[in-house]
Amino acid sequence: MSHTGRTMGSAIRITNGRVYDPANGVDGCVQDLCIQDAKVVAEVPADARKIDATGMVVMPGGVDIHCHIAGPKVNLARKLQPEDKRLDVVPSTPYTRSGSGGIIPSTFATGYRYAAMGYTTAMEAAVTPIGARHVLEELHDTPIIDKGFYVLLGNNVFLYRLLKEGRREEFREAVAWWVNATKAYTVKLVNPGSDELWKGRRNANISDLNENIDQFDLTPLDVIRAFIETVNDLGLPHPAHIHCNNLGHSGNATTTLDTMRAAEGRRVHIAHVQFHSYGGEPGKNPTSRGPEIADYINSHPNITADVGQVMFGKATAMTADAPLAHLLKGVSGNKWVNADTENESGCGIVPFTYQEKVYVHALQWAIGLELFLLSKDPWRILLSTDHPNGGSFTMYPKLIRLLMDREFRNDEIRKVNQRAIRKTILGDDLAREYTLSEIAIISRAGPARALGLKDKGHLGVGADADITIYEDDPDREKMFSTPRYVLKDGKLIIADHEFRADHEGRILHATPAYDPDIEKAIRPFFEDYYSIRFDNYAVSDRYLHNHQVIPGQIIPAVQPQ
Amino acid sequence: MKLAFHHRPEVPIEAEVITPEKLAGLSEAEVSALPLQYGNERVPLGEFFRVSGRYEGEILVEGDLSRVKMIGSGMSAGRIVVDGDAGMHLGVGMSGGEIVVKGNAGDWVAPDLSGGRITIHGNAGHLVGSAYRGSAMGIRGGEILIHGNAGNEAGNAMRRGLIAIGGDCGDFGGVNMCAGTLIVLGRLGARCGASMKRGSIVSMQPAPLLPTFGYACRYEPLYLRLYLLHLKRLGMSVGEAHIEGPYRRYSGDAIETNRGEILLLDA
Numbered sequence: 045m046s047h048t049g050r051t052m053g054s055a056i057r058i059t060n061g062r063v064y065d066p067a068n069g070v071d072g073c074v075q076d077l078c079i080q081d082a083k084v085v086a087e088v089p090a091d092a093r094k095i096d097a098t099g100m101v102v103m104p105g106g107v108d109i110h111c112h113i114a115g116p117k118v119n120l121a122r123k124l125q126p127e128d129k130r131l132d133v134v135p136s137t138p139y140t141r142s143g144s145g146g147i148i149p150s151t152f153a154t155g156y157r158y159a160a161m162g163y164t165t166a167m168e169a170a171v172t173p174i175g176a177r178h179v180l181e182e183l184h185d186t187p188i189i190d191k192g193f194y195v196l197l198g199n200n201v202f203l204y205r206l207l208k209e210g211r212r213e214e215f216r217e218a219v220a221w222w223v224n225a226t227k228a229y230t231v232k233l234v235n236p237g238s239d240e241l242w243k244g245r246r247n248a249n250i251s252d253l254n255e256n257i258d259q260f261d262l263t264p265l266d267v268i269r270a271f272i273e274t275v276n277d278l279g280l281p282h283p284a285h286i287h288c289n290n291l292g293h294s295g296n297a298t299t300t301l302d303t304m305r306a307a308e309g310r311r312v313h314i315a316h317v318q319f320h321s322y323g324g325e326p327g328k329n330p331t332s333r334g335p336e337i338a339d340y341i342n343s344h345p346n347i348t349a350d351v352g353q354v355m356f357g358k359a360t361a362m363t364a365d366a367p368l369a370h371l372l373k374g375v376s377g378n379k380w381v382n383a384d385t386e387n388e389s390g391c392g393i394v395p396f397t398y399q400e401k402v403y404v405h406a407l408q409w410a411i412g413l414e415l416f417l418l419s420k421d422p423w424r425i426l427l428s429t430d431h432p433n434g435g436s437f438t439m440y441p442k443l444i445r446l447l448m449d450r451e452f453r454n455d456e457i458r459k460v461n462q463r464a465i466r467k468t469i470l471g472d473d474l475a476r477e478y479t480l481s482e483i484a485i486i487s488r489a490g491p492a493r494a495l496g497l498k499d500k501g502h503l504g505v506g507a508d509a510d511i512t513i514y515e516d517d518p519d520r521e522k523m524f525s526t527p528r529y530v531l532k533d534g535k536l537i538i539a540d541h542e543f544r545a546d547h548e549g550r551i552l553h554a555t556p557a558y559d560p561d562i563e564k565a566i567r568p569f570f571e572d573y574y575s576i577r578f579d580n581y582a583v584s585d586r587y588l589h590n591h592q593v594i595p596g597q598i599i600p601a602v603q604p605q
Numbered sequence: 606m607k608l609a610f611h612h613r614p615e616v617p618i619e620a621e622v623i624t625p626e627k628l629a630g631l632s633e634a635e636v637s638a639l640p641l642q643y644g645n646e647r648v649p650l651g652e653f654f655r656v657s658g659r660y661e662g663e664i665l666v667e668g669d670l671s672r673v674k675m676i677g678s679g680m681s682a683g684r685i686v687v688d689g690d691a692g693m694h695l696g697v698g699m700s701g702g703e704i705v706v707k708g709n710a711g712d713w714v715a716p717d718l719s720g721g722r723i724t725i726h727g728n729a730g731h732l733v734g735s736a737y738r739g740s741a742m743g744i745r746g747g748e749i750l751i752h753g754n755a756g757n758e759a760g761n762a763m764r765r766g767l768i769a770i771g772g773d774c775g776d777f778g779g780v781n782m783c784a785g786t787l788i789v790l791g792r793l794g795a796r797c798g799a800s801m802k803r804g805s806i807v808s809m810q811p812a813p814l815l816p817t818f819g820y821a822c823r824y825e826p827l828y829l830r831l832y833l834l835h836l837k838r839l840g841m842s843v844g845e846a847h848i849e850g851p852y853r854r855y856s857g858d859a860i861e862t863n864r865g866e867i868l869l870l871d872a
Contacts, residue, residue, distance in 0.1 A: 127739035378741075 055088040061097030067502035082533035105164025105510030109491035111431040114182035155187035162512030162527040168193035176226035180587040192552035198233030201387035220558035225582035234364040237264035239390040279596035281496030283311035294324035297333035309601030316352020316430035318412040334414035350428035353412035355435030366390030406461035422485040441524035447478040509534035551591040610668025625683030718744040731756030801865035818857030825850035
């Protein structure tokens, strides 16, 4: 493990805080926390600096398992919306650099805004291999938080060829090579199979997992199975991270269930599952199948998911799912971008506004809440807005209030399209209110566990000293928007709600072992089909700066409960 | 109140503070101490302006202010008279009151205008009453009167309000227009009304039209007569023939809704 350039803090004792550390079974106990340098320790010397947290809530720093914060597509979305940045200027302070906000903040502002909300880790969820260098450069400029990214391999032409020819061993080696070559954290699949069709034929897409992907003699199901198996075999810290087929289409819950079944007990993460929980006929208005999806996830412990909650207001659809972007462009009538990424992926960006009175938008909002409220295991149904697709990450505090405050939730439910509400269970005045401990799970401990980050998401001895201290407030939105103190790697970044220091977070990545001979198979394909030479493709170590290799874990398949 | 500009800056100044709301009730010394953005520095207003009198409904700004940006920013009432040229972003975000410029104005006159009136006796630069880059909508109300010529993209994406240009207008006049009225007493440049959805573009001279504008009819629109009489009362050189018409109406832009119009005087 290389902890190069880790900033050393000093000894700190956080006294009398109410500590929520669900990974260690601590549920609101008043106790002290000791920090030495960048780690939580058992005890510190008596002269250690004290932070009085009396009456305050202490949690591990937030961990975002799925967001889009860096790289070519994010930058394109920034450039596409100058009008959004103009009204949200972020001035510099003695400790922080200037930038711009809006729905997609500049790199520096992204780091600061996560930190200002008490989040200390965030994972960029979709990076084309060829864009990895750019992503690493932007992540280097995203301060304070630790970060990593998932590399898009689910529409990769070379990997499809290996699968088509039944060369599974080489497929495995090639996947491992690609994770290493891009410095990725795990593998991401987006709408597997469809990008090749989309690029090849007018308005083509995949709507069934058993459909043939042109010219490859493969079905999306073959691709999904192969990746789930391979990523588990490689023992990456986080399993295959899947954006299922048919995102946003009515009736897509069937595809989502098929995808989850394909795991056959192996670990898999289903991204922004709200967008994949719709009933109804394709081409017609969707209905909710949220309860069915929640049930399936509840009873299959091999599956983790993040919700991808829709929040009303401005958002930006930003995805490797190019045909989806085309569909959304028709809905929004707004400016948009669609792009092709060589042999690897597609890309689409559409600025979008979710409106309370619009049936579909209200339904999406309600399905997200259904998934949260029906979840029996908060460790596996995790908080996200798929920033900026469902809304900005800065909406998390409001989302937390919706989950914790039944009265507030019912008020909000009354404001939205009632026809949509009637299609869900939200009209039943659900009694469930998330506890602080459950919030700590869905926003910190759960994502950290799903990511295989053993030093994050908890406050036990040896944990990273990424800690957030909130002033307890019955208005949970206000409470979670403005932590009183934020520590990153034991360094006091925010005190009394204001920045007191800057910090360079780490790149988190995985390095699965592979046979170097695989390069001999990949090289000729590059020389024939890529715009860039093979020798210039792999990202060199100097792009890593501050980084940490996260060790893998092999977890055997499990049976449903 | 008089603000006399006494020396020319090396780089442009941003003078958001020169607006009735910010100067009302302040003494000369207090006004002199207000901050201006000068390059990457903040300097007191007194460094560039000699202040005399208190605000009593009008701010008179004297001198060559072509390098002074954002005069009248966000004003909602009162009056500013610029005796000389004004710089970019004059009257940005203005919602009421009046600005009169006796000389020329720079680019970006009154972006985000929603009310009030701006009169420029000389020429104006590009993007008069235009939407900021990326925005779907430009000005949402108010009047901009330019006695001289205007540059390109006047009225870009305007949503409501009136822009009148006494002289000629550059290329792309009324581009992306959503609604509102752009009246040009001189000539329109190339590609006027490109991508307009609704709204009216009027000119007293023949104009090169895009092929997506189709001839509709020849008539004497009543509303235009009212608009032109209004402009005449405000001192613009509107002739009898302009008021009488008739006008040839072209509808477009056919690549959008085809519900906009370009009216050309049929002399």
